[in-house]
Amino acid sequence: MDPSDTGLPVRADLRGEKPYGAPQLDVPVLLNVNENPYPPSEALAADAATAVAEAVLGLNRYPDREALELRADLAGYLSAESGVALAAEQVWAANGSNEIMMQILQAFGGPGRSVLSFAPTYSMYPEYARNTFTAWVTADRRDDFTIDPDDALAAVIEYRPHVVFIASPNNPTGTAVSLELVRALHDAAPGMVVVDEAYAEFRRDGTPSALTLLDDHPRLIVSRTMSKAFAFAGARLGYAAAGRDVIDVLRIVRLPYHLSAVTQAVARVAIAHAGELQERVEQLRSIRDELAAWLRSLDLEVPESDANFVLFGRFADRHAVWQGLLDQGVLIRETGPDGWLRVSVGTPEETEVFKQALRKVLQK
Ligand code: PMP
8 A cells, every 4th residue: 555545644755655575475486586495404493493492591681782792603604705804893783684784874874965876786775775865876787787887986976975885796687796896986985885795605706705805995894694695584684794993883873682682593503504505505506507508598698697596588578478487386586677587596496497487488
């Protein structure tokens, strides 16, 4: 329902707005929201059960407001994953990277300020901007969805943004950015530069993480999530790495006790089991590459992907293709520029069902 129809005194800029979200449908093959298709292991579940039971016995008390043990574990994970030494005080955690990004705009955006990003990109970004009264401005990507450095720097000079969001790998295109571009944007932009690395663990060999730039780029923030590689989307845990003073600013806008004791406990267990995930991530990366090659063999266009999904097109009537797949029990995402569709990387079995279903749709 349109909130303006309720007669409630809703903010004028929210009239006509709809709650964000892809359809949550009960179909056999779910390849629409870039989840990890593999559930956490039985061993992880058993350890989480123990940790939750312990946390519940303390739920009469508020949780650790600073989540310091969790942040230390996340710092250890990031250091091992990227080779960049990080302390707990350089890491922040919240309920999904959605909340991290909102907190960044609460702290560094706001009325009279702007956030710049590169379209097409993650469709929640303009919503964070709206919710924090930050002006949303964009520069277009090239036709292959890479960012032209000259266009990006021109946009920085034109808008003087207080925050720049760069999703790398980008959703929905899968495109990663070079560290040279991140460096150049950081040096040209007056404000914070946020590299959203939600899908970083799926990057191809040779694509480095922006974590390696943190040391000498004081206005850089690198955001990550446990929703994808960690197979922990349901737990809601996002995190960010930056300089200690940047993290201290984020602590000002966070709600007190924003991360429940249960969330902190299960996230710590998942990090302790991070080693188990590596094999799955490797497998998903190779399925992604095979899937991209297969789609190209059908004469479809597929931008290079460093993520756990691929964008493919172009279709004169993408909705008909999306519907044709759904009719066969395969849910993908109708997102990105007109003519394109996005499919998440599933198990080998799910990927096979998707391929057969797409073949059928295209034969019609
Ligand atoms: N950033 C990007 C680029 C994403 O695609 C997503 C999820 N689809 C998020 C952030 C948010 O993820 P979460 O809140 O689950 O951490």
